[in-house]
Amino acid sequence: MRRALPIFVVLAGLLVAIAVVNPYFLEPTAFLAFVKRAAPLVILAAGQYFVIVSGEFDLSVGSLVTAEVVIAARLIDGSAEATWPVLALMIAFGLIVGLVNGAVTTLLRVPSFITTLGMLLILSGAVFLWTGGSPRGALSEQFRQLGRGSLGPVPWSVLILVAVAAAAVWATRARFGHTLVAAGDNDRAAALSGVRVARVRTVAFMISGLSAAVAAILLGGFAGVSAQVGKGLEFQAITAVVLGGVVLGGGRGSVAAAMAGAFTLEALFTLLNLYGISGALEPAVQGVIIIAAVALGAVRFPRARAAAAS
Amino acid sequence: MLRMTGIGKSFLGVRVLGGVDLEVSAGEVHAVVGENGAGKSTLMKILAGVHAPDEGTIEIDGRSVTFGHPIEAQRAGVAIIYQELTLLPERTVAENVFLGREPVRRGLVDRAAMESATDELLKSLGEESFGPRDLVRRLSVARQQVVEIAKALSLNARIVVMDEPTAPLADHEVELLYTLVRRLTARGIAVLYVSHRLREIFDLADRITVLKDGARVTTAEASSLDTAGLVRLMVGRELDSYYPPRAAGPPGEVILSVRGGGNARLHDIDLDLRAGEIVGVAGLQGSGRTELAKALFGAEPFTSGEMTPRRPRSVREGIAAGIGLVTEDRKAEGLLPNQRVRDNALLVARATGAPRTGVERLLERVRLSPPRPAQEVRLLSGGNQQKVVLAKWMTVAPRVLLFDEPTRGVDVGAKAAIHDLMRELARDGMAVLMISSELPELIGMSDRIVVLRDGRLVGELPAGSTEEAVMRLAAAS
């Protein structure tokens, strides 16, 4: 938790800065709108956290989001009855993609960077091969409600986000979470303590795939079918996780901080927009902030080796 | 030629060396001895420029030197052969020997010169089984060690530090090393020889410096000492009072039994472990000690033979059968360095789904002091780290606990605590197997000692046997 503290301070600072420029931001509707907008990235970051903390990468989530939305649109094709079965199918598909990523990485020993890069290519190619180049069909109203509608004043996506966040925090506190972090910190020690390293890592990839499926449901619901809905999300999710102080290479960082990292990224985008920093400078500012955040993290927590070196 | 004065060094607040003096003259073999954790390796690393000393001075030929980087030590004529191999497995022998100082001709690396020089070095070491162009990855550990020695020789060093150089070498290679060391000294090179093997020390050394708990005890002419005297200087106390008393009654029932166990490294292992008994395993490095523990545990399983309980084929089967392993290399195989004490202690329970245990009670049981469950283990001392590893196994209450070098890198106080704990576990009905390269510890702790040589059990000795008896079995050829 100590490591996680800075990101919450930064996030709070950004939120205050936004509120100063736009006081309306603190009103419940506006704030909920912000949370709703951030929800897909936060969920992706939560999923990516599990993969990163176990010492791996998942570059395939962006194209998985696109694939999920395109598949849903084609299968639902506007039909209300098809909605729920297709939602279930999307979840299953996310899990299966994660399972394949995990199995190839752990059993075939392909570096996860390459496994998931290959999966990125395969998914983005295969889904459009199937639909003939561009999305077909349409999402049903029921489907769209999850990303668009709300329960009373609270958007569904915010509720889903809360549920996902609670589940993610629970998972890290559960036996699974601890063994996963152990595998990321020192996989040999973990294996010699009875941790099924390959299995927990594979489950981490499946969680990441699941989070991509949920993010796809929210994004597809929010804005409808699009061929580029997931574009660039993998880098944003990894950035968010790292911003939250989670160390690439595994073993360190908390899922709450990773999600805070995603909120911070969204808050940063909002703030840049408010200050009228145009699209052009946005990436530059983002780049500097990411490097600075990680560099500061490295300075605060030097990679000191254990004390008992004699 | 070399004079180190008042050298002190602390790591994260733990003082591992204080006020150590060392003086070495040209052409002598100067042995540095001491128990594990006495500070030998740290002292050598300071000499090699790996660590900077917190205090003290180093003089070579009367001139004061400071080494900010290993290369500066190299340039000053200090070469070091580390305990752990420091070779690049994907590079060739020649590339490794000349790493960092490849010969250059017209701006390009002169491979021919490099390879012929390496070839000569290897020949001078009597090494014919591989050449300068072989990949290090393809060599056995013993041959990789030869490459290390060749590398040090190629430095034209004036001071050569050898940190446990013979550990992985076979006997004929040890003889060759002797020849080499003598050849070096004949050229006026000083050899600093760090070893546990007292016989080697008396064979080779002109003078001996004894370190204990980070301080120098004495420096003496080798001829003025005998084995027993040297051991006394190293441990500084009578052996018998040092170890907890053995169990009074006869050992209990057989908990683990192997007949004809074998795999790639082990052959025909017959072994019984009984409740309440501590069985020591002796053997030189490379004799298969660690492999035996890992085979019993299921990490590198036996592929043949009978075992009761059922032969574990994986770590999880081993744990399920009530077997635990305290690994030799804590950092690499035992601990999660960035996790809290608490998470380390609960790791096995969590991994295997054992019922929850109160961490505080566990830490009390292993006498972790201070017992701070929220501390990250990388910040703990070696002794406390080892206690955390022990706590990890207490959670699943194993019936057999295998200790591989349980007190390596552990300070004296913690060492005694660990010994007490081992004895206590045995008294509570556990079967304990202990591997140690410290013979006094092995003899002091064990109810009986089995000796491994070349992957076979070659004998068994009763409690209280002499070091000589153990060594005779372990080293006989």
Added chain:
Amino acid sequence: MTQQLKLGRVPAGGSLLRRISADRPARPVYVALVLLVVLGWLVFALDGGTFLGQENIVGIQQRSAALGIVAVGQTLVILAGSLDLSVAYLISLTSLVTAEIMAGADSGVPAAVAAALAVSALIGLVNGLIVTRLRVHAFIATLGVALVVRGALDARYDGPAGSVPESFQHLGYDRIGPLPVSALLWAAVAAGAWLLLSRTRLGYRIYAVGGDAEVARLSGVRTERVVVIAHVLCSVCAGIAGLLLASRLGAGAPTVGTDGGYDLESIAAVVLGGTALAGGRGGVAGTVGGVLLLAVLDSIFNQLEVNSFAKDVVRGVILVAALAIYARGRRTR
């Protein structure tokens, strides 16, 4: 053991093949390449084309030259245990710097080339320093630098800009018999990198740092400096690719690097060539093979008019399968 070692030994004297020992992991990619060429020849023959005709051979070379040059640079950083995700934006930037300084005039060529190389060296220096001094993981460091470069591009350019003179376009279009100048440039860069890696101290140190930074440090290698230099060289390679593309396009273009996907594709080519992503193992020969493999594959796709989605699927499968085979080979050895 001894027996095996003796069997494994190579006859004294040593062939040229043995000399480039560090590049031996490249063997599978060349086997695959030969098989693919045979397959290509068959496909073309059945489809009524000539695979080994001049047009196709020139086409393969032209298509792979830019990627090839970037991938050679990427090989250096990956061997050193790092990674560079900023090359794509850097290529765009240098193509613009080149074309704007040349502004269509012959007299601007030397200054433009110097400026492009200087800019890329500077970006490489920044990458290297962030990785080594600030201890930021190369993935994040170079991704961050990529974003900064992108910001600069977006702010300053809104489309192709500048123009290169006729004389400079010889680089992109001329050929000597069946060998395009661009491919010769690639060959020169690759040969330079090969020489660097196999015959210079720096090259040896790159392998050492990537193989085990601690061992390298103990042997007196200044590891940080080596990583920084590898980054500078990688960026300079990207800069050269930017020059080549400016010459091909006749202008600088702010999207030429990202459209080409040079960041991830160069990494893919490097690992296809047998270089370990973790560093310390592999070499330029493998990378050249990897790039050629991708180019021949593209040429077959072109002949069969496979659509781009199917291409992505095949590329993804080949990438993962190749790495799985490498991993398997390492384990059973």
Added chain:
Amino acid sequence: MLSYSRRFLAAAALAVLTLPVAACTSDKPAPSASGAPSGAPAGSAGPADKGTGEQSKFFVQADYDAQMAMRKAQPTGPSDKPWEQSIDPQLIDTAKYKKAGPYHLCFSNAAVDNPWRQVGWKTMQAEVAQHKEITKFTALDAEGKDDKQISDIAELTGKGCDALIVSPNTTATLTPAVSGACPKVPVIVFDRGVQTDCPVTFIKPIGGYAFGAAAAEFLVDKVPAGGKILALRILPGVDVLETRWSAAKVAFDKSDLQVVGVEFTDGDAAKTKSVVSDYIQRYGKLDGVWMDAGATAVAAVEAFEDAGQPVPPINGEDQQDFLKKWSDAKLTAIAPTYPTYQWRTPVIAALKILKGEQVPKVWNLPQPAITQENLATYLKPGMPPLHYALCGCEDLPGYPEKWGGTS
């Protein structure tokens, strides 16, 4: 494995040997076509600040005037086949290209990476399929890479094509490649142009100014004076999109409307929706939305719906999802188009050229806008949401399944 060094040495030796002997050949054409004018300086600044910012440097007054004139002109040709129509054709003679069939057509495609290009590409393939005299059609996809397209064009010129169709990825950078192909094969360029007049014909709809102006004029007409307009653009710096905005800017500058924001959406529906929501929040209400492309129009409409506000006058494009929304939600809307039927024309043009028939030097296709009156004719139930209504593909074999629809 042949060692790399040996290979390199051999290659180098070969190069040295052949250098003096073989004349140095170049695949680049002699006539210099590069060094094009980088767009005339900006047009007149707006009379008053309408919030539209600086005029784009892509704005060329003469082109603007020409397109405005074409919008009013009557195209020649069969009115039921707009892809064969042309506006103000300056016919040129093509007798020198005349040859007997059958024909081998080649096509260098910039990309098929968006739905517009997908629909167009399928339409072109269907057009090719219905001409028996085309026995071979070779198409290479450059996947959005300029460099690959340059190589593709070079490769295609060597494949014995009778005519080469090019859809350039970018204008300036593809110019040298097209100039290189012209002497070897009759070249037909469509969609984006190139900076050389060597192609036999250049096919395009009227253009971006006409698109932008049609949408802006509609808003000026429908939105009361003083109304707040939000302009949504995809990206800066893309020529075909810049012209759309610059024409809209001219129209808005002349009007009484206030443009409260010009935002880039990256063509991302979620971002579009967020941007529109932010503006609704900030200004309470918007009176009109102008868009430079229709792909995210539905997302913009939904932002109003989700905010519980009536949807103000808006423009989209001829994509089915927008037309359906328009019809269902009874919007006040217009859909200027950049018709995908232009993908049929190059094939028709190629055959005309090879038969020696005259073709226009610049083949300006009509560019209709979908309005409330003709909305019903373009709304095609059963077609995918991102299908473009003006594909002109209804009479082609395989419709609608081939375009992803159901009959």
